[in-house]
Amino acid sequence: TDRCRWKNKMFLLYKLAGSMIVPPGLFIIILLLLAAVAWRKPRRKGLAFSLCLFAFILCVMSTSAGALLITGPLETLYKAKLPPQNADAAILVLAGGSSYDDKGSSVQPGVYAMERVYAAVQLAKERPGHSTLILSGGNVFGANDRSEAAALRDAARAMGWEGKTILEEKSRTTSENMSLSAKIIRQQGLNHVIIVTNAFHIPRAMRLAEKQMPYIQRYPCPSGRLTDPVIRGLSSFLPNSGDLNASCLGIREWIGIAANKITGFVKR
Numbered sequence: 001t002d003r004c005r006w007k008n009k010m011f012l013l014y015k016l017a018g019s020m021i022v023p024p025g026l027f028i029i030i031l032l033l034l035a036a037v038a039w040r041k042p043r044r045k046g047l048a049f050s051l052c053l054f055a056f057i058l059c060v061m062s063t064s065a066g067a068l069l070i071t072g073p074l075e076t077l078y079k080a081k082l083p084p085q086n087a088d089a090a091i092l093v094l095a096g097g098s099s100y101d102d103k104g105s106s107v108q109p110g111v112y113a114m115e116r117v118y119a120a121v122q123l124a125k126e127r128p129g130h131s132t133l134i135l136s137g138g139n140v141f142g143a144n145d146r147s148e149a150a151a152l153r154d155a156a157r158a159m160g161w162e163g164k165t166i167l168e169e170k171s172r173t174t175s176e177n178m179s180l181s182a183k184i185i186r187q188q189g190l191n192h193v194i195i196v197t198n199a200f201h202i203p204r205a206m207r208l209a210e211k212q213m214p215y216i217q218r219y220p221c222p223s224g225r226l227t228d229p230v231i232r233g234l235s236s237f238l239p240n241s242g243d244l245n246a247s248c249l250g251i252r253e254w255i256g257i258a259a260n261k262i263t264g265f266v267k268r
Contacts, residue, residue, distance in 0.1 A: 012234055017152045024062045028239060031055035061247035062239035064228050071250025074201035078220040082123075082194060084126040088130050089192035089219075090185045093120045094177050094205060095137020095148035096198070106144045109151045111179050112198050113137075115153045119223035120196040122157045133161060134184055136168040136177040145217060174205055174256075178212035185216060192217045198227040200249055211264075226250075 019025045035051035038044040039081035068199055083089050095109030109117055117135070124131040133156060137148030147169035156165065171177045185193055193213065197205050199222035209218050226246040228236070 015235070015238060016161070019240060024058055024241060024244050025239040026058050028055045028062075031058070035143065057241055058244075062241070062244040063232055064236040064238075064240075064243050067243040067246040067250070068227045068229065068231075068236075070247045071200050071253075072225075072229065074203050074250055074253055075222070075227060076227040078199075078202045078222060081219045082221070082222050083192040083217060083219055085127065086130060086191055087192050088132070089194055090132050090134050090181075090188065090190045091120050091124050091129070091194045091196060091221075092134045092136060092177075092181050092185075093117050093152055094195070094201070095171075095199075097150060098144060098148055098151050106146055106148075106151055109148065109155050109175070113148065113152060114155060116196050116198065116223045117155045118159060119221065121161045122158050123196070123221060124161060124163060128163075131163060132188060132190065133163065133165045134168060134181055135165065136171055136181045138168075138170045138172055138176075141171045168229040174201075175212070178205070178208045180183065180251050182213045182216070185213070192219065194221050195217045196221045196223055198223055200227075200246075200253055204253050207257065207260055261263065 004142070020029055031051050032055050035055065036047045038048040038051060040149050044151055061070065093113075093116050096113035096116060098106040098113070099110050101107045108114065120133060124133055135149040135152040135156070137152065139147045147167070149167040149169045153165055153167060167189070168177070168180050168184055171180050181193075193209070193216050195202070195205055195218060202220050202222050204219065206220050226249065227243075
C-alpha cells in the first residue's frame with residue numbers, strides 16, 4: 001500500500017541520515033565540504049580533487065560492499081579441511097586480543113579470539129580422544145596481567161572443553177605463533193595440525209605455517225568471516241564503522257602477505 005511504501009522510504013532516509021551524522025559518514029561529509037571550499041579558491045583545485053578522492057576511498061572502505069571487495073577475497077581462499085577422524089591432531093588456536101574489566105584486567109579473549117576458541121572447542125569435541133588443544137598467544141605488549149593463551153584456556157574450559165590443553169605463552173606475532181607452536185607439536189609427536197583463526201586471517205596464517213611447519217600436515221579451519229557475502233540493497237552501501245574496521249583488517253592482511261612474499265624472495 002501507499003502507506004507501507006511511505007514508511008519504507010522514511011525508514012531508508014532515517015538509516016541514511018543516521019549513517020552520515022556519525023563517523024565515518026560524518027568524516028566523509030566534512031571532507032566533501034572542505035573540498036567544496038578548496039574548489040572555490042584559486043590554485044586549490046588539486047587539493048579539492050585530493051579531498052574528494054580521499055572521501056571516496058573512505059566511503060568505499062566503510063561500506064559492506066567495499067569491505068566485501070577488499071577483505072572478502074581473503075575469506076574465500078581457504079575452506080575448512082580436516083585430517084582423518086581417527087588421526088591424532090593438534091588444534092592450534094591463534095590468539096587475537098583480550099577484553100578487559102573496569103580495573104584493566106584481562107578477563108576473557110577479545111571478540112575475534114572468542115570466535116576462534118569457540119570453533120576450536122566445537123571441533124575438538126567432535127574428535128574425542130584425538131585432539132590436543134594448543135592455545136598460542138603471549139602478553140603481547142607486556143602490559144596485561146596474563147597471556148592471551150591463558151584467557152583462551154579459561155574460555156575453552158567455560159565452553160566445556162576438558163581434554164588435553166597446552167599453552168604457548170611467548171608469541172607476539174602470527175609468525176611467532178607458528179614457530180613456537182611448531183616446537184610444541186614436534187615435542188608431542190603429532191603429524192597433523194588444524195589451524196583455527198578468522199577467515200580473513202587464514203591466508204597469512206597458512207602461508208606462515210607452511211614455512212614454519214613444512215614437516216607437518218596442515219589443515220585450515222576458518223572460524224567465521226567478517227564480510228557479508230550478499231549485497232543487500234541500500235544497506236550494503238551505507239558507511240559504518242564496522243565495515244571500515246573489516247576493510248582495515250583486510251588491508252593489513254594483504255600488506256602482511258605482500259611483506260611475507262617480499263622477505264621470502266629476498267632471502268632466496
